[in-house]
Amino acid sequence: MRDFFKITCIVILCVFFINCKESGYVEVKDDKKQLVIKEFAGSKTCVSCHKQEFDKWQGSHHDLAMQIANDSTVLGNFDNINTKIDGVEYFFFKKNKEFFVRIKEIDASETEYKVTFTFGVTPLQQYLVDFDKGKKQVLRVTWDAIKNVWYHQYKGDQIEPHDWLHWTRGAQNWNTMCAECHSTNLEENYSLEDDSYNTTYSEINVACESCHGPANKHVTWATDDPKGIDTYILNGLNQNDQLNLCASCHARRTKLTFNLKTGENFEDQYLIQNLSTEFYHGDGQIEEEDYVYGSFLQSRMYAEGVKCSDCHDPHSLELKFEGNNLCTQCHVPADYNTKAHHFHKESTEASLCINCHMTGKVYMGNDFRRDHSFRIPRPDQSVTHETPNACNECHKDKSNQWAASTIVKWYGSERQPHFSDALLLSGKNNLSPTEIEELNTFINNLDFPEIARATVIENMNFTNQEQFSALVQSLNDSSAIIRYNALLKFRALSPQDRLSIALKHLNDSTRLVRIGAAQLVIGLDENTLGVNDKLNFTTARTELETMLFSNADFSSGRMQLGDYYLQKNNHKEAIKHYKMALVKDELLTPVYSNLATAYSLISDYENASVTLNKWIDLEPKASRPHYLKALLNFEKNKNEDAISELNIAIELNPNDTRSMYNIATYYFQDKKDLKLAESYIKRALKIEASNQDYKYLLALIYRDQGNAIASQKILQELDPNQ
Numbered sequence: 129m130r131d132f133f134k135i136t137c138i139v140i141l142c143v144f145f146i147n148c149k150e151s152g153y154v155e156v157k158d159d160k161k162q163l164v165i166k167e168f169a170g171s172k173t174c175v176s177c178h179k180q181e182f183d184k185w186q187g188s189h190h191d192l193a194m195q196i197a198n199d200s201t202v203l204g205n206f207d208n209i210n211t212k213i214d215g216v217e218y219f220f221f222k223k224n225k226e227f228f229v230r231i232k233e234i235d236a237s238e239t240e241y242k243v244t245f246t247f248g249v250t251p252l253q254q255y256l257v258d259f260d261k262g263k264k265q266v267l268r269v270t271w272d273a274i275k276n277v278w279y280h281q282y283k284g285d286q287i288e289p290h291d292w293l294h295w296t297r298g299a300q301n302w303n304t305m306c307a308e309c310h311s312t313n314l315e316e317n318y319s320l321e322d323d324s325y326n327t328t329y330s331e332i333n334v335a336c337e338s339c340h341g342p343a344n345k346h347v348t349w350a351t352d353d354p355k356g357i358d359t360y361i362l363n364g365l366n367q368n369d370q371l372n373l374c375a376s377c378h379a380r381r382t383k384l385t386f387n388l389k390t391g392e393n394f395e396d397q398y399l400i401q402n403l404s405t406e407f408y409h410g411d412g413q414i415e416e417e418d419y420v421y422g423s424f425l426q427s428r429m430y431a432e433g434v435k436c437s438d439c440h441d442p443h444s445l446e447l448k449f450e451g452n453n454l455c456t457q458c459h460v461p462a463d464y465n466t467k468a469h470h471f472h473k474e475s476t477e478a479s480l481c482i483n484c485h486m487t488g489k490v491y492m493g494n495d496f497r498r499d500h501s502f503r504i505p506r507p508d509q510s511v512t513h514e515t516p517n518a519c520n521e522c523h524k525d526k527s528n529q530w531a532a533s534t535i536v537k538w539y540g541s542e543r544q545p546h547f548s549d550a551l552l553l554s555g556k557n558n559l560s561p562t563e564i565e566e567l568n569t570f571i572n573n574l575d576f577p578e579i580a581r582a583t584v585i586e587n588m589n590f591t592n593q594e595q596f597s598a599l600v601q602s603l604n605d606s607s608a609i610i611r612y613n614a615l616l617k618f619r620a621l622s623p624q625d626r627l628s629i630a631l632k633h634l635n636d637s638t639r640l641v642r643i644g645a646a647q648l649v650i651g652l653d654e655n656t657l658g659v660n661d662k663l664n665f666t667t668a669r670t671e672l673e674t675m676l677f678s679n680a681d682f683s684s685g686r687m688q689l690g691d692y693y694l695q696k697n698n699h700k701e702a703i704k705h706y707k708m709a710l711v712k713d714e715l716l717t718p719v720y721s722n723l724a725t726a727y728s729l730i731s732d733y734e735n736a737s738v739t740l741n742k743w744i745d746l747e748p749k750a751s752r753p754h755y756l757k758a759l760l761n762f763e764k765n766k767n768e769d770a771i772s773e774l775n776i777a778i779e780l781n782p783n784d785t786r787s788m789y790n791i792a793t794y795y796f797q798d799k800k801d802l803k804l805a806e807s808y809i810k811r812a813l814k815i816e817a818s819n820q821d822y823k824y825l826l827a828l829i830y831r832d833q834g835n836a837i838a839s840q841k842i843l844q845e846l847d848p849n850q
Contacts, residue, residue, distance in 0.1 A: 167342035168313050171335040174343065177350060182336075184443035190334035192249045193310040194256075197227050201246045203253045204271035204278065211269075213280045214287075218269055220278075227255075229267065234286050241267075245332075247302075247310070249273060251494050256302055261324035264302035268295035272494050281493050292683060292713035303327045304681045308388055309377035312338045315387050318681045323708070325681075339364070339373050339442070341390040362391040364442075367435045371421070374436050379421035380407065384639055384671070386678045395608040395640040400425070402613070403551060403583040410555050411506070411515045411548035412580060414499045417491050423500040425579040426547070434458075455481040471538050484518045506548065507531035513552050547580035554587035558818075564588075568598035571610075578607035585613040603629070608638040615644035623652055631657075634664035639671055646672040651695045680705075683713035687722065694726055702726045717743055717750070724756055728763060736760055751781035758790065767794065788812040789822055796829055805829050820846055 175182040185191055195201040206220040206227050217232035227243040245256040247266065250273040256264045268287070272279050282293070293299045303325045308314050313330035330337070337343050345360035364370035372394050381398040388397065400422060401407060407416040412426050424430050438457070441448055448454065452465045463469065464481070472478035484505055488498040505518040510528040519531035550570040553563055567588060571581045581602075590599055602614040611633065618629045626648040633645035646668035654665055676692055679685030686709035693701035706723040709716060720743035727736035737760060743753040754777040761770035771794060774787040788808045795805035809826050816822060823842050830839035 167344050168330045168337050169343040169347050171331060171337070173347055174336045178336075181443045184441065185336070188443065188445050189249070190338070190445060193247070193333045195246045195332065197243045197246050197255065199225065202227055202243070202255075203246075203249065203273050204255065205276070206243075209278070211278050213269065213278065214283070214285060216269070216280075218278065229255075229269070231269075233289055235289055237289065243267075247306070252492060259296070261322065262303070262326055263324075264307075264327075265296055266300040266302055266306065268300065270493065274494060279493055283493060291715060298681075298683055298712050301681075310334060313342070316681070320677065320680050323681070323712075338390065364391075364435075364437070367430075367433050370435045370437060375421040378419045380416075380418050381421075382675075383678045384643065384675045386674065393638070395612075395638045397639075399612070399640055400579065400609060402586050402609075403579060404586070405555060409515045410513055410552045411509055412501060412551055412583075413487070413503070413516060414489060414497075414501075417497070420497075420500045422579065426501040426503075426577045429500075429502050431577070452479075452481050478522065483522070487516065487518045487521055503548070504544075504546075505531075505535065506543070506546070507535055508543070509548065509552065515552075545575075547576040550576070550584055551580055551587075554584040564595065568595055571598060571614075572601050572605070574606075578605075578610055581605075582607070582609045582613040585610070585617060588617075590617050603633065608636075608640050611636065611638075611641045612644040615641065615648060618648055627652055631661050631664075634661070634668045642668040643672045643675055650692065651697065683709045683716050683719075685709075686712060687716065687719050690719070690722060690726070694722065694729075699726050699730050715746065717747060720746075721752065721756060724760070728760060733760060733764055749780055751777040751779075751784050751787070754780065755784065755787050755790075758787070770794075783815050785812040785815050785819070785822070789825065792825060792829070796825065796832070799832055802829055802833050806833070 171182070171185075204220065206222050206229075209218075209220040211218050211220075215234040219230040221228050221230075228240060229243065230238065230240045232238040241257040243255045244258050245264070247254040247256060253271045253273055255267045255271075257267060259265055268280060268282070269278055270281055271277075285293075287294045289296065291297065298304065303316055303318070307316065307327055307329070311329035311332055312335045315328050317326040317328065319325070339362070340346075341362040343361060349356055349358070349360050362369070362373060364373045369391070372391055375394050376388055376390075376397060379394075379398065380401040382401070383398060385397050394400070401418070403412045403422065403426070405415075407418060408422070409415050412423075414423055427434075436442070439448060439454055440446070449457070452461075456465055459465075459481075465479075467474055467479070470479050470481075470484065477483060482498060485502050486498040486500065488496050490496050506515070507517040507519050507528050509515050510517045510520065511532050514528075517528070517531060519534070520526060520528055523531065547570075550567060553559070554567055556563070559567070567584055570576065571585050571588075573581070585599070585602065588595075590596055599614050599617055602610050605611055605614075615629065615633060618626055621629075630645040630648035633641055634649075636642050636645065646665070649665060650669075650672075654662055657665060673692075676685070676689050680689055686705045690702045690705035690709065693699075693705065703723065703726045706719050706726060709719045710723070720739050724736040724739040724743075727733070727739060737757065740753045740757050740760065743750070744757075747753070754773045758770040758773035758777065761767070761773060771791060774791050777787040778784050778791075788811050792805045792809035792812070795801040795808070806826070806829050809822055809829065812822050813819065813826065823846060827839045827842035827846070830836075830842070
C-alpha cells in the first residue's frame with residue numbers, strides 16, 4: 129500500500145521586529161547601487177526648506193533608530209560590569225573608547241564581542257555585533273533605559289546556542305529581521321549560495337526619504353520649477369497613501385519583493401499576517417507583536433478613513449493631544465467623555481478612553497504597546513472563550529462573569545454584530561451546518577473588516593459545493609487579501625479545476641493575488657496553455673519565485689523554496705534547500721517531514737529514515753515521524769515494521785485517526801484480518817464520525833465479512849442516489 133507524506137507549503141512570516149544616528153551616508157562599493165543612491169538626496173538636503181519638520185524629527189525614535197556605537201550614543205553601562213541572567217554570564221567593558229562584551233553561554237563557551245551599533249533609545253536600547261559573511265547580530269542582553277539595568281528579552285528562558293532564537297542565529301539577525309525598517313534605502317543583498325550579505329543603505333536611520341521617497345527629483349523641482357504640478361515627493365495625504373508609507377514597517381508581514389519601495393501599494397510588496405491564533409487571541413486582540421497595522425485593519429477607525437497622522441505627529445511621532453482630547457477630535461465629548469458613558473470617576477485613569485478601547489501588552493521585556501483595533505470590551509466572550517477584556521485587566525480580583533454582568537447592567541444585553549464572533553466560531557472544530565452557513569455568509573459580508581474575513585477563509589475547511597460557491601464569490605472581492613486567501617483554498621482541487629480558477633487571476637491588478645494564482649498551477653504542464661495564458665503564467669510564476677527568493681534567508685523561507693522545487697519534481701534542489709533550512713534552524717520540525725519525502729521520492733530510503741530518526745530524537749513524544757516511518761517501511765515492503773510504527777504513533781497520539789485508517793487498510797487488504805481491520809476503523813470513526821473515507825472502508829470490511837445489510841446501509845448514507 130502507499131500513502132503520501134503531507135507536504136505543507138508554509139507562508140513565511142517576518143516573525144520578529146527588533147526595536148532598533150549617524151547623519152550621513154555609508155559608502156556603497158556596489159556599482160549597480162550607485163545609480164540608486166543618486167536618487168536619494170539625504171536628510172541634510174531637506175532641512176533648508178523643511179526646518180520645522182526636520183527639527184521635530186531630530187531626536188525622534190526614527191532619527192535614533194540606529195546609531196554608531198560611541199560615548200554619545202551608548203546608554204548601557206559598560207564600566208566593567210559583571211552580570212548573570214538566565215544562566216548566561218556577561219562582562220561589559222570599554223577598550224580604546226570602544227565597547228565590548230564577553231559572554232559565557234550556558235554551554236560554557238566564552239567569546240568576546242565588539243559592539244558596533246546601537247538600536248533604539250527608549251524604553252530599551254539594543255546592541256549590534258558584526259559577524260562574518262556581512263551579518264550583524266542583535267545581542268539578547270538589553271539595556272532598560274527606564275530602570276537603567278541590563279535584562280533579557282524572553283526572560284526566564286535558557287536558549288541553547290543551536291536554537292534559532294539564540295542571539296547568534298537567524299531570529300536576531302539584523303540583516304533579515306531589522307534592517308529594512310531601521311535604515312533608509314536599504315538593500316539586503318543576500319547571497320543564496322553562500323548564505324552571506326552585502327547589505328547597504330543611504331542613511332543609517334529612518335530619515336526623511338524613508339517615508340517621502342527619493343528626493344533628488346523633488347530638489348530639482350523646488351530649485352527649477354516650484355510651480356509645477358508634480359512635486360516628485362510622497363506626502364501621504366489620504367488614508368490609503370499614508371498607510372502605504374507607514375504599514376510597510378508597522379506590520380507583521382511577508383515580503384513579496386527583494387527591497388522596499390517607499391509608497392508602493394502594500395499588497396504589491398507584502399502579505400499581511402492574518403489574525404492567526406499563533407499571533408492574536410481568537411477574537412483578534414493582540415497577543416504577539418503585530419506592529420499596529422494588523423490591529424488597525426480590524427478597527428472602525430480604519431473603516432471610517434482615519435489616518436495615522438490624525439493621532440500621531442508624523443515627524444516627532446508624538447501623540448497630537450493628551451488624554452481624551454485625542455479621541456474627542458472626532459467623538460463628541462458630551463456623549464463619550466462623561467461618566468454616563470464610561471461609568472467611572474472622571475479625570476482618572478479609569479475614565480481614559482484608551483484604557484477601555486486600547487488595551488495593551490508589554491513586549492520585549494519593558495515596552496508597553498496598545499492594541500489599535502479600538503474595540504468595545506466583550507467580557508461575555510471572555511466567559512465562553514477565555515479571551516482577554518479591558519474590564520478584567522483592571523479588575524483582576526473579579527471574574528469574567530462579573531464583568532459581563534456589569535456590562536449588561538450598564539449597556540443592556542444586546543451587542544452590535546462584530547467580526548470577533550465569526551473569528552471565534554471559525555476556530556472551532558466540527559462546525560455544524562448552520563455554523564458553516566453563517567461563516568460562508570460572513571466571508572462575503574463587506575460590512576466586516578477584510579483581514580477578519582480573510583482569516584475566517586484561512587481557518588475554514590471547504591468541503592462541499594455550497595462552501596466553494598461562497599469561496600468563488602469571494603474571488604471577486606475588492607480586497608486583495610480576500611482574493612489571495614480564497615485562491616489558496618483551491619489548492620486541494622484537481623489540476624484541471626485549479627487551472628480553471630488560476631487562469632482568471634494570473635493577470636490580477638495586484639501582485640499578491642497573481643502570486644496566489646501562480647501557487648495553484650505549480651507543477652502543471654504550462655505547454656497546454658494558450659499564448660496569452662502562458663504569458664500571464666510566466667509573469668506570475670516569476671513574481672512567486674521573487675517572493676520565495678526574497679525570503680530565502682529565513683529558515684522557513686528555505687523550507688518553502690524546498691516545497692516549491694518538490695512540487696516541480698526537482699528533488700535535488702528541494703533537498704538542497706531543505707538541508708539549508710535545517711542548518712539555519714534544526715528545530716524547524718516540518719522540514720524533516722518534507723526532506724524525508726524528497727528522499728523517499730528518489731528512493732533514497734536510507735537518508736529518509738535518518739532524517740525521520742533525527743526528528744524523533746528532537747521530539748520523542750511526537751507521533752507524526754512514526755507515522756511517516758511507517759509509510760517509509762511500507763515503501764520498503766517492511767510491513768511488520770510499518771504496523772509497529774503506526775501503533776507507536778497511535779500510542780503517542782490517541783487521536784491519530786490516519787494511522788488507525790492505514791492499519792485498518794493493511795489488515796483489510798487480501799482479507800488479512802477483517803476483525804482487526806474493523807476494530808481499528810471503528811476507533812477512527814469514534815474520533816471522526818463524519819469522515820467519508822473511514823465510513824467507506826468500514827462498508828467494504830462489512831461486505832467482505834458477509835454483512836451485506838450493514839455495508840449497504842453505510843453506502844446508502846454516503847450516496848443516497850445509489
